[in-house]
Amino acid sequence: MDEILFPGEAAGAHAPAHPGLAQRLGALRANAAARLERLERNVDGLLFRWDDFKQTHRLRPSRFLAVALLTGVVSTAAVLYTPACAVIMDGQELGLVTTKAQVQAIEDRVEDRVSAILGRPYEMEDQVTLNWRVVNKRELTSPITLENALFNQVSEVTRGYVLTLDGQPIATQTTSQGLRDLIDSLKAPYVNENTIRAEFTTPLELHYEYVDVRQVTDDLSAVTALLTSNSVEPMIYTVQAGDTTSAIALRQDMSLSDLLAMNPGVEADKLWIGQELTVRQSVPYLGVRTVDQVTYEEVVEPPVEYVDDNTMYQGDSKVLEPGAEGLNQVTAQITYLSGQEDHRDILSTQVLTAPVTKVVAQGTKERPKTMPKGYFIWPVRGVITSGYGNRSLFGTRNFHGGIDIYVPTGTSVKAADGGTVITAEYNRSYGYYVVISHGNGKTTYYAHNSKLLVSVGDKVYQGQVIAKSGATGNVTGPHCHFEVRINGQRQNPRNYLP
Numbered sequence: 029m030d031e032i033l034f035p036g037e038a039a040g041a042h043a044p045a046h047p048g049l050a051q052r053l054g055a056l057r058a059n060a061a062a063r064l065e066r067l068e069r070n071v072d073g074l075l076f077r078w079d080d081f082k083q084t085h086r087l088r089p090s091r092f093l094a095v096a097l098l099t100g101v102v103s104t105a106a107v108l109y110t111p112a113c114a115v116i117m118d119g120q121e122l123g124l125v126t127t128k129a130q131v132q133a134i135e136d137r138v139e140d141r142v143s144a145i146l147g148r149p150y151e152m153e154d155q156v157t158l159n160w161r162v163v164n165k166r167e168l169t170s171p172i173t174l175e176n177a178l179f180n181q182v183s184e185v186t187r188g189y190v191l192t193l194d195g196q197p198i199a200t201q202t203t204s205q206g207l208r209d210l211i212d213s214l215k216a217p218y219v220n221e222n223t224i225r226a227e228f229t230t231p232l233e234l235h236y237e238y239v240d241v242r243q244v245t246d247d248l249s250a251v252t253a254l255l256t257s258n259s260v261e262p263m264i265y266t267v268q269a270g271d272t273t274s275a276i277a278l279r280q281d282m283s284l285s286d287l288l289a290m291n292p293g294v295e296a297d298k299l300w301i302g303q304e305l306t307v308r309q310s311v312p313y314l315g316v317r318t319v320d321q322v323t324y325e326e327v328v329e330p331p332v333e334y335v336d337d338n339t340m341y342q343g344d345s346k347v348l349e350p351g352a353e354g355l356n357q358v359t360a361q362i363t364y365l366s367g368q369e370d371h372r373d374i375l376s377t378q379v380l381t382a383p384v385t386k387v388v389a390q391g392t393k394e395r396p397k398t399m400p401k402g403y404f405i406w407p408v409r410g411v412i413t414s415g416y417g418n419r420s421l422f423g424t425r426n427f428h429g430g431i432d433i434y435v436p437t438g439t440s441v442k443a444a445d446g447g448t449v450i451t452a453e454y455n456r457s458y459g460y461y462v463v464i465s466h467g468n469g470k471t472t473y474y475a476h477n478s479k480l481l482v483s484v485g486d487k488v489y490q491g492q493v494i495a496k497s498g499a500t501g502n503v504t505g506p507h508c509h510f511e512v513r514i515n516g517q518r519q520n521p522r523n524y525l526p
């Protein structure tokens with residue numbers, strides 16, 4: 029029996045401070061409880077008698093109440109008892125309500141709920157039967173409880189786990205384990221012990237809700253195949269140092285001819301760093317974005333401090349202090365898209381070893397014009413009539429140690445780079461010729477001139493006119509014979525000219 033509460037007294041409240049008052053309240057409560065119990069016993073006895081009476085007289089509940097009204101327990105019966113109908117579905121009694129209209133209203137609400145889930149009209153029709161009797165009012169069922177009980181009896185809907193991709197249902201099961209395993213298996217390739225977050229780039233979510241039983245499937249193979257598939261999409265690849273077209277094609281799992289077809293104008297053997305190529309990239313149907321929190325050591329290049337030095341020429345430099353690399357401990361969150369690093373956020377940097385500044389002296393003294401610049405310019409401009417290497421001349425094969433550049437007699441011959449004249453003389457085969465030393469064992473020869481404009485020991489600058497061309501020495505016509513020698517060994521001048 030429920031606890032009987034008096035005004036101002038809450039269930040479980042502390043006893044009143046006054047002991048006499050507490051005793052009186054206790055007595056009152058016991059008295060009231062006993063009275064109510066007696067009343068119920070009386071009515072139960074009446075009902076028991078009425079059950080017998082009903083057997084013989086087939087009395088309707090309303091007639092029973094009329095009879096009850098004439099008895100000594102009229103007021104008690106009216107307060108505690110009521111005719112009611114039991115709502116029965118599939119042989120199961122689901123609850124008790126007092127009017128048929130209530131049942132109808134509840135059925136309507138259940139039908140609306142089921143229709144909304146199925147996406148089509150649903151009628152309960154004759155699935156529900158009613159059984160009238162007199163009951164204690166306490167046994168009555170609240171409308172919402174009965175509605176839920178009735179709804180749960182509908183076999184067309186069930187509670188289930190719905191996997192949705194971008195809000196669209198793609199699989200439904202009555203238990204969650206298989207779907208949870210599928211979700212985990214899609215993330216697993218990208219998750220490691222440092223992963224603090226893993227999510228799909230397209231929302232893949234599991235909802236527990238009422239579903240149409242016809243949507244429930246045991247077989248997840250089709251949805252697994254879809255979610256683990258790849259699509260091939262074009263993307264831009266930026267050429268890195270050491271790349272070749274065939275290596276790029278191999279890496280992207282495409283043929284060289286496909287790669288070239290996708291990049292008209294690109295020559296297979298001519299790539300440059302930073303060049304952008306269109307390639308085919310295999311892209312997961314469902315991308316996974318993961319965030320790893322990692323701590324690693326990072327080498328820090330030493331800062332460089334330049335110090336002016338007016339004893340050195342401009343462009344020259346000398347390391348005064350080598351400095352030293354530093355070492356940092358970095359904690360970062362690295363975001364990956366399906367395993368490819370997207371960006372990293374540095375959370376903290378702790379200096380383990382500070383770098384030592386590198387000090388470099390840089391020259392400020394003006395460089396003399398006659399100093400070699402380290403590269404050559406053409407001594408004259410004209411058609412090359414004979415290249416470097418083996419050739420056939422006058423019917424005999426011989427070796428040509430330079431290049432012949434056709435120019436009319438009297439053309440200005442310029443020093444290919446700055447340096448010192450070490451030879452300026454006539455030779456039977458070279459005619460009037462000049463040799464310039466550029467330092468580091470590097471010399472240049474200018475032969476068959478008509479006139480020399482420099483002498484041994486002269487400092488010359490790059491582009492300075494050192495002779496006028498001609499046809500002296502062993503020649504068939506006017507030209508400039510130009511040679512490049514390294515430590516006396518003749519080189520192909522074309523490898524040194526722009």
Ligand SMILES: [Zn+2]
Binds near residue numbers: 430431510
């Ligand atoms: Zn020659």
